[in-house]
Amino acid sequence: MTSALREIVLLSLEVSGTALFFATLIGIPLGVVMGLRRFVGRKLVVALLYTGMGFPPVVIGLFVYLLLSRSGPLGQITLPLVPDLFTPGAMVMAQSIISFPLVAGFTMAAVMAVDPQLRQQVQSLGATTGQTALMVLSEARVGVLVSVIAGFGSIISEVGAVMMVGGNIEHNTRVLTTAIVLETRKGNFDLAVALGFVLLGLSFLANVAMLRLQGRSLDQ
């Protein structure tokens, strides 16, 4: 039983960790661009991003399910980056989509909070456009870290999407949240509670980290 538990915890961390990696890869640059640049249609993108931040995960799950199912647009494609339905890859895809708007949205807010005059100052000190963006990211570092932790919190505790696209298959796509649902239905309340505590612990750690960072900057 302990090895089963370990397997589930590890898969949860692996799936959510990989999804967070992709969400960060897309979300942080997107957030920086949205925070620094003014372009036509920016407000629309911001509105979409904010919608994405509050989007029900189960709907994302449905969207990915339809996308990857055999008769869906990606169902017949066998490329390394296109996962099959009911695999960890499909779960990573769904969770990446759930978390990247959070990462991008919070990063954008953090970047916008950096004094615009500071950008002019570093340009006058000889910074290129890229160096200026890096400086802004560095000044907003606490907020950017918070965005990553918020992204993680949103997917590690998510159940609807992973259930739908992963299928809760033992030794394959069973993660903490889907295991809790299953064990509760089976009446294995002690295991369900144990899993629940592990999940709570992970969520708690993420939130404590976020609160600590929000309250003070890193070097204090």
Place this chain on the structure above:
Amino acid sequence: MSQATYRLQGLKKEYNGRSVLQVEALDIYAGEIFGLVGPSGAGKSTLLRLLNFLEPPTEGSITYKDAKFNAEKPVPLELRRQVTTVFQRPLLLNRTVKANVSYGLQLRGQNHLEGRTKAALEQVGLADLADQQARTLSGGEAQRVALARAMVLEPDVLLLDEPTANLDPFNVGLIEEIVRQLHASQGTTIVLVTHNVFQARRLAQRVALLLDSRVIEIAPVAEFFESPRDERTAAFVNGEMVY
């Protein structure tokens, strides 16, 4: 004082169709301290942004060291890096004092940061605060760090945008002395924007009055204050309203 570092010709700057600066002709000579006075909103800071090549002019040209630039022809990075600005607010990065001072050198990929940073901090009398976090400094200390951050780059042109507007007389005196020493030792071309005519009189060799986005008068400092040609200059230096 004959060679012009800057030659401005027919310079215009507009924001959303609203004209904020119109300079027919203005030369700034190599190695001088050029004072730019005028009420707020006159276009002084806009002119400094153009001189630092942070923004292109809408019309006209700026000739910098024999190379002519305008709206179509932007200034290359290496020339822009010969000029830097100290603004009214210190605008320090959320890092240590020495990390702030060495920042501009790092941008240029330069080495031997430690020694040069230390020397610059000694110049402004803050060597003992090198490891302190910049946000813990007082206003006067922060502005001196901002000055050290600019001086460490050994710029050919230093632009000062109301550098002492928020400071007490003691710190104003300190910063003016640092500027004087820098000018004497390095021969840096300095453009000082201030609404404080006394400061312009103390530091500058030539002074220009900017009013309603136009240059009203340019003269050597003694002439500017003692026998101005334009009545608006006379009124401004006497502290009367010129609006």
